[in-house]
Amino acid sequence: MSDPRTTTRRRLLSGLGALGVGGALSACVGPTITGRGTGASAGAEAAVLPAVSADKATGTVSFAHWRAEDKAVFDTLIAEFRTQNPDANVVQDVAPSNDYQSTALQKIRGGQIGTAFVAFRGAQFVAMNKAGIYAGLGAQPFVDGYFAELVKAGQAPSRAQMGLPYQLVFNMPIYNEDAFEQAGISEAPKDWDGFLALCEALKGKGLVPIAWPGGEPANSGQLINSMVMNAMPTDTAFADIEAGRGKVTDDWFLQVLGQYKQLAPYFEPNSTGTSSEPLQQLFASGKAAMLATGSFHVSAVRKLGAEFPIGLVAPITVAADKARYEGVYNATFILGVNAAGEGQQAALKWLEFLSDPVNAATYANGTAQHVTVKDVDYTNADLKHTAPWLEKKTMLAPRFQFNDLDIRAAVEAACVAVVSGTSPDQAASEAQGVIDQKLR
Template structure:
């Protein structure tokens, strides 16, 4: 796989507030703010040779994973009776804005996670991550899948989840219209959409009314059009612009897709789009693998696959699709209980335990030799070997700039000309760059 993990930044992400994180499971002592451990300095490895005992705080944002983590914690503490682990969970938006200060302050997070991109970079810069480069735990991971947890040649964190930010597919519906393989170029993509439309179905259910979910399609639309893999970083620094030819080409392709979305796509939230797909009314749900569980819960019974639009000629395509490595696990340099935190990290990294997590959450993981019992994970695990680009939208560190660029695509689907949408977006971006 060829992942672009470099994330040059124009400025640090501004963090606001220090709102509380909700403690779940048992109460726990904080990791300590005094940096009293042997590995409290940036760049040093975690103290792995201490006793596995005491209270460990595990800070993350995935409330939907609370139950499976609780089971894994029970299994771990059954082996290590002198340790207790509490999950400290907050909503993802709160975690993005408050976790750095809370973890640095020593209130939570002997073991903690970060989102790929700006939050990970900020947490590394703040000295929160102990250096895992020379630890044995790295041997349990597929090297190509954990580059998002590396910076300047140092492995600070271990991305645990590996998701695909690209459309998921109703394989039965596509086969019924003669589509058995993903299209290899833009003409083929439009031909596929036309075949589905001619059969009386919606080619692509797209939640254009929610910019956060609408933006997943943006990843795939720019992955082969852009002149470099760090296209979003360069939009943010001003080196690239939404009025550049490659971005206008992308907007014109969104314009070509107008007939192939559902009615009122720019007013559609993610739940109705999921429902449309689950009921067999749409061939594709243009979000990502992370919505497979949701559509199963809505009653989808057909085989699910994945594909990404190839917006260029087949021989010009650099990437087959889009992936994202996130939920970057790390040991807190300020923790006074690093040995136990590292031991639990090592436990989560065992293939059997990582498989328990993956199959319970219907998410691929970066741990090697995991067996996927979940039918959807098994059916799509071939994508772990494909040439995918790490989702470019997470290169943005300024959400206003990201929203402006992605809103241009929504505006075009809503009826604006590509030129109008590009000019409007670039005006916002220019103001942000100059401020």
């Protein structure tokens, strides 16, 4: 039986599935992703690390991150790292993403945990940088092995490189191509009416059109990225809301909230109380046509038994001729070395090791996630299948324009409230009240 993920399988879904790019990405000069929004993150700069030593690493590196689903792949990489550095070891300290978002800064501040660590792009990186947790990377030669545009998210205002975003992900719904084909969907919807019609067709086949984790803040907000990408009056509209130059009570965002209300019948029952884990199973079993999180969950649903081809699709919430972007991306999982404690050279050697294209390929192909490292050979079938998105016009995921997590939470909570039955006007007014309090 042929692999259902292969790019040679006949597909009717033009514009949604793979286009035969295959492994050619390793020879490309780099992604042509546009619309990156705001520039470097704000924050203080810690001491700059000396150049990575040519000597073998010694000692134990505590590696703090949130990707439990990547632990086995990291174990494989750690084994190879130890082969190359017999007197060194790396121990993973893994926390759930929600916990990592809220507690990592305090947990790794002293340097006992997280000699090497990661941060989410946006608010967490800014907070960690302001706290002086990141040691400046300086002129490490391995930094040149990354796509320069994609590592800007790990820079301080001076453009000094503090961390290295490692993952290149697409924060937009993944979908079951077989389910779409069986529902008679032959191309990506080009406007809002088309997306609603798509949902109706899927519902008519007895499927949950969109599995949406409305009860899990870390992932419920992923859908907002593509819901607003074309609706925003400017590419920095969320940053403007945080700065007080815009409001969530503005007409454009009220319209987005109204569209969430229209989507509510197409979410799973009790969507505002559901987390992503059971929805991954719902999607993997073929009972949900879309999972409104992102490409970072492809590996998880494969492990749960999904055998159908998986693509990426973003709702276009405006008229077709008003759409500027096809989807959204993020460069995140910002690798860094802890400025506190001891063992910075061993941690730096670990970053150097992960930055090698061969090792980055092991990570990428083992986790079904593209990376920001150049010259990586992608052999994973799902990465080949979604590789065309590296050439589409995509926008930096807008939710990461927020550097204040309370403000971001208020905006995203408004979307959840509307799905629960609150009117868009009331939900926006309540969210703006929280924002106004933060801005005083």
